[in-house]
Amino acid sequence: MTKKSLLLCILAALLALPVVAQERLINKGNEKYQDYSFTPAIDIYQRVLDKGYVSADLLKKLGNAYYFNSDYDKAAEVYKRLVSEYPDDLTPDYFFRYSQSLKSIAKYEESNKVMQQFVAMTGHDERASRFSSEADYLEDIEKNSGRYTLKPFAYNSPYSDFAPSYYRDGLIFSSDRDTGNLARYRHTWTAKDFLDLYKVNADSVSLEKVVKVENVNSRWHESTTAVTPDGNTLYFTRNNEKDGKLVKGKNGIVRLKIYRATKAEGEWLIIEDLPINSDAYSVANPALSPDGKYLYFASDMPGTLGESDIFRAKINDDGTFGSPENLGPVINTEARETFPYITENEILYFSSDGHLGLGGLDVFAAKILRDDFEGPVKNVGRPVNSPKDDFTFVFREDKKEGYFASNREGGMGADDIYAFVENEPLQFECIQQITGTVRDKISNELLVGANVKVIDESNQEIQSSITGDEGTYALTCDCNKGNFVRAVMQGYIPAEEYLGASDGKPRIIDFYLERETVTGGYGDDLAKLLQLSTIYFDFDKYNIRPDAEVEIQKVIAAMEKYPSLKLKVNSHTDSRGPDAYNLWLSQKRAESTVNYMVAKGISADRLQFEGYGETKLVNQCSNGVKCTQEEHELNRRSEFIILE
Known part of the structure; x- marks a missing residue:
C-alpha cells in the first residue's frame, strides 16, 4: 500500500469515528x-x-x-x-x-x-x-367554565403532589417529596424520586399532619388510591414487583398494577395482587362505584381503543372479580383516558387528551344512565382545566367540594393539588321515554284522539302526543327536572301523573279517564253508551257467564260513579223452546243479573228488571227459521236501560 493510500484510509477512519459514536x-x-x-x-x-x-x-x-x-x-x-x-x-x-x-x-x-x-x-x-x-368546542368549554372556585391546598411541596382521594376525615395522596431515596431508586421517566402514599387530615393547617401511609409504601412507585367507605380496604397503584424486585414484561417494560390492602388490627397488613393485573399490560388508577360493587381503572390491556382506556370490573361478594369491561367509544378515544372517579350521583369524571379540551389532559364528566356509558361527555371547563395537564379529580356532591391535581404555571412543585368549591352543577341532558295507552275507565275502551302532554313545574307545555288507532302515545321529557304527564279528552275528566327528577329509565304510564257525565237519557241502553260488550247467556241457562261478569262490573262502576243513576235490566231469549218457557227464562236472567249487582253493593231500589222472552229478537231467527248457534246467541242478552 502506498503512503497516499494509507493516508486516505486513516482519514476515512477518522471521519467515521464521530458517526459511530453518534450511533452508539x-x-x-x-x-x-x-x-x-x-x-x-x-x-x-x-x-x-x-x-x-x-x-x-x-x-x-x-x-x-x-x-x-x-x-x-x-x-x-x-x-x-x-x-x-x-x-x-x-x-x-x-x-x-x-x-x-x-x-x-x-x-x-x-x-x-x-x-x-x-x-x-x-x-x-x-x-x-x-x-x-364540534368546531366551536372552545365556546362550549367556556359555557361550562366559571362554575368552580379554586382554594389553596396547604400540603403541597416543591416536588410532585397529586392523586388525592378521600380517606376517613382527610385525604391520601401521592408525592415524591421524600428526597432521602437513593439515586438508583429515582424514577427515570421524570428523573424524580419514586412516589409514596401520604395521608393528611384535610381540615388541619399543620404540615406535621402529613405522614406516610403505614405498611404500604415500597421502594418503587405507589400512587392513585381508592378506599372503601368503611375505611378498611385500600386499592392503590404500584409498579409491577415481586418480593421487592421489579418484574419486567415483554420488551423489558415494567408495567403498573393495582393492589388491594386490607386492614387487620388497625393496620394495613394484607396486600394482594389483583387477578385483573398482568405482566403484559398496565392496570392503574383505581376508583370505586358508590355502591362498592365495581372497580373502575385505566389500562392498555387487549381491547383498548387508544393508548389507555377506562375499564371496570365487578367486585363479587366473596371479593373475587368479574371480567374487565371497556366503557366503550363514547368515553374512550384513540388517545389517553385515565384517572376515573365516580360520584354518589353516578357522574363519571376522568382525564383525557382525546376529547376536545384546552390542552394536555383535561377533566371531563359523563352521566352514567341506566348503567350504560352513552354520554354525552362534557369538558368541566376553567378553572379546573387549563392548557396544561389537569387530572385526578375527586368530588363530594353533598359538600360541593373536591380536589384535583395540575402541572399548570404558578404551582409550588412539578404537580400540585388544588382544592375547589362547586358553585353551579354541570348540567347533563337527560331524556326519558314515556309511553302508554289512554282508556275509558269504565269500559276499558282504548280512546283514540286523546291528547297527552308533558307540562313542566312552571305549568308550561313542553310536548304533546295524540293517541292513534291503538290508543297509544309516545313522549319524551327532561329527567333532570320534575314534569307532569297529563291526558286530556273531550267528555272526560283529565288525569295526570307527576314524574320527579330521575335516572331516565323509560316509563310506561297508562291513563284510565273518567267520563264527565253519562251522555244519555230515559230509555237509552247504558251498555251501548259505555260501549260495553253485550251481556250474553248460554242456551237454556240464566247464570252469569265469566265474560258477562266482566261487563257487568263496568256497569257497576258507572253506577258507583254516578249515584243518581237508576237502571232497568231487560233480558231476552232466542226463539227456541215454548214461548211461555222463554218468558220465564228471560225473567230469571234479568233477576240473576240484578241479584249479582246487588251482591256487589248496588242498592236494590236503584234497579228494576223485566224479562221479554223471545218478543224482541235482534235478527231474523224467529220460530221455524234455521239459524247458526252464533246467530241465536245474539238474542240471549241483557240490556241496561236508563230510568233516571
Whole structure:
C-alpha cells in the first residue's frame, strides 16, 4: 500500500469515528426510550441533535419523550421541525400530538390548523370526527367554565403532589417529596424520586399532619388510591414487583398494577395482587362505584381503543372479580383516558387528551344512565382545566367540594393539588321515554284522539302526543327536572301523573279517564253508551257467564260513579223452546243479573228488571227459521236501560 493510500484510509477512519459514536449514543437513547426512561433519553437525543445529527426517527422519539413528560413547549418545537422537514415520514398521531402540544401552550389557532391536517389524513378516527363536528368546542368549554372556585391546598411541596382521594376525615395522596431515596431508586421517566402514599387530615393547617401511609409504601412507585367507605380496604397503584424486585414484561417494560390492602388490627397488613393485573399490560388508577360493587381503572390491556382506556370490573361478594369491561367509544378515544372517579350521583369524571379540551389532559364528566356509558361527555371547563395537564379529580356532591391535581404555571412543585368549591352543577341532558295507552275507565275502551302532554313545574307545555288507532302515545321529557304527564279528552275528566327528577329509565304510564257525565237519557241502553260488550247467556241457562261478569262490573262502576243513576235490566231469549218457557227464562236472567249487582253493593231500589222472552229478537231467527248457534246467541242478552 502506498503512503497516499494509507493516508486516505486513516482519514476515512477518522471521519467515521464521530458517526459511530453518534450511533452508539442514539442506540443508548433508544434503550432508555423503550424503557420509558424519558428524561435520560431526552438528554441523549438532545446532545446528538445539538451536534448536528438529525433524522426523522430521532425527532419522533425526542418529540414523544417531551410530550409524554408533559414538556409541551419543547414538544411543540420538535414536532414543528419534524412536520416541516419530514412530512412524508409521519403517521397521523404525530400531527395529533403536535396539535395537543400547541394547545397546551395556548396556541389554539395554530393547534386547530394542525388538527385540520390530522383530519385530512384520517377520516375514520373518532378524534377527527369529534373535531370536525364540534368546531366551536372552545365556546362550549367556556359555557361550562366559571362554575368552580379554586382554594389553596396547604400540603403541597416543591416536588410532585397529586392523586388525592378521600380517606376517613382527610385525604391520601401521592408525592415524591421524600428526597432521602437513593439515586438508583429515582424514577427515570421524570428523573424524580419514586412516589409514596401520604395521608393528611384535610381540615388541619399543620404540615406535621402529613405522614406516610403505614405498611404500604415500597421502594418503587405507589400512587392513585381508592378506599372503601368503611375505611378498611385500600386499592392503590404500584409498579409491577415481586418480593421487592421489579418484574419486567415483554420488551423489558415494567408495567403498573393495582393492589388491594386490607386492614387487620388497625393496620394495613394484607396486600394482594389483583387477578385483573398482568405482566403484559398496565392496570392503574383505581376508583370505586358508590355502591362498592365495581372497580373502575385505566389500562392498555387487549381491547383498548387508544393508548389507555377506562375499564371496570365487578367486585363479587366473596371479593373475587368479574371480567374487565371497556366503557366503550363514547368515553374512550384513540388517545389517553385515565384517572376515573365516580360520584354518589353516578357522574363519571376522568382525564383525557382525546376529547376536545384546552390542552394536555383535561377533566371531563359523563352521566352514567341506566348503567350504560352513552354520554354525552362534557369538558368541566376553567378553572379546573387549563392548557396544561389537569387530572385526578375527586368530588363530594353533598359538600360541593373536591380536589384535583395540575402541572399548570404558578404551582409550588412539578404537580400540585388544588382544592375547589362547586358553585353551579354541570348540567347533563337527560331524556326519558314515556309511553302508554289512554282508556275509558269504565269500559276499558282504548280512546283514540286523546291528547297527552308533558307540562313542566312552571305549568308550561313542553310536548304533546295524540293517541292513534291503538290508543297509544309516545313522549319524551327532561329527567333532570320534575314534569307532569297529563291526558286530556273531550267528555272526560283529565288525569295526570307527576314524574320527579330521575335516572331516565323509560316509563310506561297508562291513563284510565273518567267520563264527565253519562251522555244519555230515559230509555237509552247504558251498555251501548259505555260501549260495553253485550251481556250474553248460554242456551237454556240464566247464570252469569265469566265474560258477562266482566261487563257487568263496568256497569257497576258507572253506577258507583254516578249515584243518581237508576237502571232497568231487560233480558231476552232466542226463539227456541215454548214461548211461555222463554218468558220465564228471560225473567230469571234479568233477576240473576240484578241479584249479582246487588251482591256487589248496588242498592236494590236503584234497579228494576223485566224479562221479554223471545218478543224482541235482534235478527231474523224467529220460530221455524234455521239459524247458526252464533246467530241465536245474539238474542240471549241483557240490556241496561236508563230510568233516571
